[in-house]
Amino acid sequence: MTSERAPRIAVGPARDARFEQAVVGGGGVPCGFEDAPDALIWTTGPDGFPETLPPSVRWVQLPSAGVEYWLSQGIVRDHPHVTWTSAAGAYSATVAEHALMLLLAGVRALPAHLAATSWAPETLAPSVGTLRGATVGIIGAGGVGRALVPMLATLGAHTLAVTRSGRPVPGAVETFPVERIDEIWPLADHFVISAIATTDVERLVGAAELAAMKPTAWVINVARGDLVDTDALVAALRSGAIAGAALDVTDPEPLPDGHPLWTIPNAVVTPHDSNPAPLRIPAYLEHVTENVTRFASGLAPSPVIDPSAGY
Template sequence: MASTQRSPRIAVGPRPDDMFVRAVASGGGITVSLEESPDALIWTSGPDTFPAALPESVRWVQLSSAGVENWLTEGIIKRHPRVLWTSAAGAYSATVAEHALMLLLAGVRALPHHLAASSWAPEEFYPHLGTLRGATIGIIGAGGIGRALIPMLASLGAQTLAVNRSGRPVPGAVETFPVERIDEIWPLADHFVISAAATPDTEQLVGAEELAAMKPTAWLVNIARGSLIDTDALVGALTAGTIAGAGLDVTDPEPLPAGHPLWSLPNAMITPHDSNPPALRVPAYVERVVENVTRFASGVEPVAVIDVSAGY
């Protein structure tokens, strides 16, 4: 990207929140309105309130979400091919990875059974208790979240197998599989964390066949998008004991309606898509804005450029 040769003029929308105005200034930019022909736009909301048209002057748009499937589905990004779009991918990785570890450790240590107990009967829990020490965790989609999770798991004595699109080795993983070899991983790992992007290629990535290939002691954690798992197949596997349990921060459908079978299954843990709560998300996004405005002002490509063809 060519240097702007001046402090870039950057709009913040849909409202010029003071935190982001300060972030723009920290990165070397000047906050202006959309009507003042900005060079870039920092967006803090979703696609439903995004402007129908952008000024011709806008060369870069920063989005606040790590997943951009809704922006692609709505066609907003494709309508502006001259604009460089960046997501917040990687900005929230440590927070979400921590949540994934919490769900996995809670499952392996039989926390759902303990919480449901109404009497002191430790022997009832023994068949459900396990450990991550010495376990092998399959990370499906070893991007920012997966890479942040690997050292957390290593600190507990677990090793990881990673799956990514290219098969390029992921630091800290014992082995990295390209997505074409994903079928090999289901019987190999003890537990799984789903952290892949939601694209047409990853829809229902985990179905009945994949669940049947897992170990009966396996816990499946999803902190990506609900569409990556076939919900009906998961309910069937949890009911039949095909796998030990599931920890879900995301579901399909979402929100999960009252009365859905997943709510009543004793081996399912559900958190309402709060692995990245506002109190943690907003400061992390502010940091990303500072970083990318600094890069933009210096003529350096911002972090997390969206690849429209890949879907993230």
């Protein structure tokens, strides 16, 4: 945008005072979808997204960090002259905090403590560990992983990172390109899966990877359920090949009643709520204001979705 006028920005699928206030905070003017908006702030999932956009729309802001469904359905492809941005990075600190909570719960034997019905510290002591001096492998050190690195450092833990490019991640002891991911499994003490959700990546952790880990390792998944082979994970948990797993995402999802992961004592499952609505909406509102500010100033909103990369 130039400085000639403030951009007209619609909020969909329905007008929402909270998001219109965020638009105003960024220097935009809220308007209806029928009023030739310059941009569209979308607040829900892909269902119900309009098949056609007004020709005036030059930018669309999506509410999710992962955009694989938007891409697989052709929604982004069908509007090639529009700049599309995701909410990647907006929720990083919230999800990283949840991942740290799960990791600490595992390392400090919280599941066993919660299951206890009598005072028997001597039986629990051997399973209690610490993150002080431990090495944590972060598989997919994007926004969430980078937010997690300093949290772990505060507790005295070291990090090894895996990214697509292998470019150094600030604070990590070493960063591996994804082509060298097999090197990390025997090196780290614990693992956090926080890889960006793309359609071309699945089953990063299977039977071979679990077998290569230390028997004291905890595996945390806050990314996508199918990045971990569920059957292989259940077998590893039951055999003691690894110490435990804590999952905010599962395959299948929702995890059905009666699934072994609900009752295996060294498994922790949270129902995909690492980024719950009470925290997600304020973070998204802040992201909207920041991007509207950029758009109104003639700068490109961020991060721009690259269909060829899948995010």
